[in-house]
Amino acid sequence: MTTRGESLTPAGLALGRAVGARGRPLVLASGGIVALVVALVLGVGFGSVTIDPADTVAILAHRTLGLDLGREWAPAAETIVMDLRLPRVLTAMLVGLALAVAGVTFQGLLRNPLADPYVLGTASGAALGAAIAVLIPVRFVILEFGLLHGLAFLGALLSVFVVYRLSRMTGLAPLTSLLLTGYAVGSLLAAGLTMAMYLSGTAIRQIFMYLLGSFDSASWVRLAGALPIIAVCTVAILLRARSLNGLLLGEETAANLGVNVRRERGILLGLASLATAAAVAISGLIGFVGLVVPHVVRMVVGPSARLVLPLSAIVGAALLAYADLVSRLLGEIPVGVVTAVIGAPFFLLILRRARAGYEL
Amino acid sequence: MRLAGVTVTYRQRDVLDAVDLVIEPGERVALIGPNGAGKSTLLRVASGLLAPARGDATLAGKPVATLERIEVARILAVVPQQATLPFATRVEEVVGLGRLPHEHPLRGARPSDRAAIAAAIERVGLGHLLGRDVRELSLGERQLVLIAMAVAQASPLLVLDEPTIHLDLRHQVGTMELLVDLNERDGTTVVAVLHDLGLAAHFFPRLVLLDRGRIVADGAPDEVLTPERIRDVFGVDPALVRLPA
Numbered sequence: 001m002t003t004r005g006e007s008l009t010p011a012g013l014a015l016g017r018a019v020g021a022r023g024r025p026l027v028l029a030s031g032g033i034v035a036l037v038v039a040l041v042l043g044v045g046f047g048s049v050t051i052d053p054a055d056t057v058a059i060l061a062h063r064t065l066g067l068d069l070g071r072e073w074a075p076a077a078e079t080i081v082m083d084l085r086l087p088r089v090l091t092a093m094l095v096g097l098a099l100a101v102a103g104v105t106f107q108g109l110l111r112n113p114l115a116d117p118y119v120l121g122t123a124s125g126a127a128l129g130a131a132i133a134v135l136i137p138v139r140f141v142i143l144e145f146g147l148l149h150g151l152a153f154l155g156a157l158l159s160v161f162v163v164y165r166l167s168r169m170t171g172l173a174p175l176t177s178l179l180l181t182g183y184a185v186g187s188l189l190a191a192g193l194t195m196a197m198y199l200s201g202t203a204i205r206q207i208f209m210y211l212l213g214s215f216d217s218a219s220w221v222r223l224a225g226a227l228p229i230i231a232v233c234t235v236a237i238l239l240r241a242r243s244l245n246g247l248l249l250g251e252e253t254a255a256n257l258g259v260n261v262r263r264e265r266g267i268l269l270g271l272a273s274l275a276t277a278a279a280v281a282i283s284g285l286i287g288f289v290g291l292v293v294p295h296v297v298r299m300v301v302g303p304s305a306r307l308v309l310p311l312s313a314i315v316g317a318a319l320l321a322y323a324d325l326v327s328r329l330l331g332e333i334p335v336g337v338v339t340a341v342i343g344a345p346f347f348l349l350i351l352r353r354a355r356a357g358y359e360l
Numbered sequence: 361m362r363l364a365g366v367t368v369t370y371r372q373r374d375v376l377d378a379v380d381l382v383i384e385p386g387e388r389v390a391l392i393g394p395n396g397a398g399k400s401t402l403l404r405v406a407s408g409l410l411a412p413a414r415g416d417a418t419l420a421g422k423p424v425a426t427l428e429r430i431e432v433a434r435i436l437a438v439v440p441q442q443a444t445l446p447f448a449t450r451v452e453e454v455v456g457l458g459r460l461p462h463e464h465p466l467r468g469a470r471p472s473d474r475a476a477i478a479a480a481i482e483r484v485g486l487g488h489l490l491g492r493d494v495r496e497l498s499l500g501e502r503q504l505v506l507i508a509m510a511v512a513q514a515s516p517l518l519v520l521d522e523p524t525i526h527l528d529l530r531h532q533v534g535t536m537e538l539l540v541d542l543n544e545r546d547g548t549t550v551v552a553v554l555h556d557l558g559l560a561a562h563f564f565p566r567l568v569l570l571d572r573g574r575i576v577a578d579g580a581p582d583e584v585l586t587p588e589r590i591r592d593v594f595g596v597d598p599a600l601v602r603l604p605a
Contacts, residue, residue: 257433257458257461257513258429258434298447303453
């Protein structure tokens, strides 16, 4: 073996400490968790009826931990907190987590800093599915999941599957092929969406609301539907951080570093798309979170997926919780508008600060 | 590492034509030959990245096609010709990627991995580049980073594809000396594709000459690099090639 600990000189040992000391992940993690807790209290407290933060904490402590903090509150406040606001804030966090983790995965997998969870057709597939659901005159609801949720979920998954299969029939390099096929299929689905909107008449507002994204209709049941899918996918992606790290230097080098590239690409693509589909099914299309959050986190802790994935999950959850809060404070403007207004300038700022720039 | 009757066909053209090659543990071998002779293809077959149309490639006695990628990576480390990075990545982080085949699946890099990374950085002489974004470095510096990554990988077989191509003279010689040191002191088997016949002849006891997909000579430098072969295979006047006496 070429390298052994005992052959190290003192300089080498000092170097060893430097190598392990890329800083600040703990600071970001603890900052993110504090931000999440604050977002929870603020997000539950603010809205059309403002609830005192102390009351909010007391209600949450009473209902979740069984603690009595010695405060009195109106029964209406408890209903608002527990049945309306809490599922909404938690949904925003869950969706932010899913989009950020999927963003890290897609960017790493495609080796493209411009990739986001929607790049391979999930967004256009979900949008078309939702639009078709609005056009179909049949209405049914199973456990609060309507046709719209179901078709958006299926549309997102189906389009990624089609993109993946079609991309393997070209003679191009796999990554180029995936991106170009994704673009082509996405354009086709967008044409379908345009047609559906043209035909929809007064229902166009409903389609439009879906495209903008919202947590307006969040509920415990819908949250419970998406949570297991997103949780399982996130954990499974976290366990594959090694593969994403190997892909940093390209597919061939990844293979030489012990990554079964073809298998891992298929699995990671499937997991990230599943998480994205679950997120867009309950919240609509919310942009910028999956693109910006991974870059912010990478700027602080470097590119290792072992750090970027969990930290992006925390930051993404916090970001969407605050974006939803802003959207409610401004009178229920679509949350997708808020993320774009916050996200785009922030992204430009990051690009200015990134010394090496981003190669595309 | 063993290749038996390996034939690789690309668009009806044989890139490798029934190549037999055995490299024993502890050897130090340079693959030489003109552009398009099939040197890089041979390495890709040996490392299992490319399945040959005919023939077998074995690694440590097992068919490479039956090995998991992680098993291959623990036997064989490859220094690629080049590599691009999509995100800002520090020198030590790229070197650290060499530990992927060894790191704990859940906990990631352990102290022993960090020690190996530090030792590799010191051995290749990259201490002054720590903390720098690899994408800001010169091509030659990037090449040294990739070599350090493969050193950190610490596999018993080290394969390099034109490791000196972007290096200045001092670093060319330094890299050659590092390969000799890895081979003689650590017992690492070294297989390198080289274009500089002088470096190959001076630092490698065994040369394998490829031309148009076939091995045309295999042996000690003075047996392989005869004036006739230099004229026939490389198409240059032998007087232009300076070889060590």
